[in-house]
Amino acid sequence: MAAEKQPLVLVDGVQEDFQEGASMLAESMKQINSGAKTVATYESDDSSEGEIIDSDYYTVADALDHIGVGKFHFKLLLVVSIISVAGGLGSTGFALFPPLARCHLGLESLHEAFLTSAPLVGAALGGVCLGYVATRWGRRTELIIMMLWTSFFGFLSSAAPTYWWLIILRVLVGFGHGGTGQRLSILFEYLPTRYRTLGAGVLTFCWNIGNFLEAVLIKFLIPTGVAWRLILIADATVFAIGLLFFRWLPESCFYLMGRGRRKEARKLLEEAARQNGKKLPPGMLVTEEEKKANRDVAVPENAVAIVTKPKPGKRKRKRDPLPSSSTGKKGGSLMDLFRPAEMCLTTVLLSIAWFALAIAVVGCAILTEELLQMRQSLGSECRSTFELIHGNVCEQLDSADYTPIMIIFASEFPALFLTYFSADKLGRRKALALSFALSGLFFGLLILCPVSMAVTTFFLAGARMSVTTSFSLMIIYTPEVYPTSVRGMAVGASRALYRLGSAGVPFVSQVLLRKSVVGSKSVHTAVTVMTAIVCLLLPIETNKRQLGE
Secondary structure, three states: OOOOOOOOOOEOOEOOOHHHHHHHHHHOHHHHHOOOOOEEEEEOOOOOOOEEEOOOEEOHHHHHHHHOOOHHHHHHHHHHHHHHHHHHHHHHHHHHHHHHHHHHHOOOHHHHHHHHHHHHHHHHHHHHHHHHHHHHHOHHHHHHHHHHHHHHHHHHHOOOOOHHHHHHHHHHHHHHHOOOOHHHHHHHOOOOHHHHHHHHHHHHHHHHHHHHHHHHHHHHHHHHOOHHHHHHHHHHHHHHHHHOOHHHOOOOHHHHHHOOOHHHHHHHHHHHHHHOOOOOOOOEEOOHHHHHHHOOOOOOOOOEEEEEOOOOOOOOOOOOOOOHHHHOOOOOOHHHHHOOHHHHHHHHHHHHHHHHHHHHHHHHHHHHHHHHHHHHHHOOOOOOOOHHHHOOOOOOOOHHHHHHHHHHHHOHHHHHHHHHHHHHHOOHHHHHHHHHHHHHHHHHHHOOOOOOHHHHHHHHHHHHHHHHHHHHHHHHHHHHHOOHHHHHHHHHHHHHHHHHHHHHHHHHHHHHOOOOHHHHHHHHHHHHHHHHHHHHOOOOOOOOOOOOO
């Protein structure tokens, strides 16, 4: 009778010696061919009780695809959506907050640029440090620390007595913001494969709501005279609200499997299945590595694997160490992002893309306010310089001037549809290239110096829509392309690069703009067009691919 390929079995984190098992089964092949049912006895190095185990098995990704989406996912989505709204409020505040404080603190152009850069520098540091926390201690731990940290220093910064105290506290607030990217990691690590693009769309929508609400809050708070302090309080409050739902934030099952905590991972999957009204697939929970290794061993369909207790007094055989993703003794390191060669190329190209994305996204937000300020003061944005705007007389946008800003930020919502359809229809890489190319087109049109406010608003809205699509696609692609062992580190490092690039943007979009309007707009155009080419060179397409362990 022909033998079918089926796996050997793993119990409670024990990886069997497949070659030895195959050898034992080969010796029994004559009995199997004669139609007799063979029982393969195997001595486990684990001290757990032996049991007869079915030969079926499944991974975390298989289990998630099996149980579908339900109550468990909606509770998780609520928590990460609150974090997204808070992140959107804060990130937009990075760009819109300094002009509010300029007149109250008597800031010059350079000091204003430093105030814009301060939280972005902190976010770059936070992205790396909190990314390590997510890899070493888990996504849930990192997100709770991030919300506590950001809300605490956010409230403190609203009471800053001087400019330098404000700078220090804004750096600390930015450090916390560097960890918001892990919200997407934990959501992706619980969503079935076919829902990942939709999940990213929901989080992007919530982030866009935060962006839009920040502009709305500023519009209505400006008449108070202390709008900048009230905005900082509002931003910190949303993070504090997220902490109220921390019990609905589970640890990532991919993380637990990667750390060798198989029982905890299965328990979480069972709870997710129970809340969704489903059951887990039959068989054993294994890692992707174990699943692949099992495929190399042929086991007859009528064979049953039995794992027994070690014989009394018998010395345990030392097991070969598993890879870091399975043993749990060591998490991924930063250098793992550059191994093997294909991953190295991906990391290098993504690093360039994330850095450039910061110039596009943050630059678009700053350009929006600066160009409107220029039109208000000089009646045109085609002057070669407008340094006098911030001369002896401190001019500031009033409540009515924030209406076009709200319109421009509202253009982020159509970006959700572009993201959803382009990501699945074109694939991640082509969609990224197209969105960056469109960004370059709209930035280039701004160089022509539109003659009316309506045309300027249209071009800025088009640029905002395009860069938001690029941002959404990048946060989908990055966690998909890396395995679990380094996913937290990869997301943290990418966010750090994004914030690092953002930290230099004020000197291009504010300082340089006031010296050379065309020069500043040309930088944004060139960067986005070149990044479109970089995205086409990415070697890995992740569309409809399961997350790797």
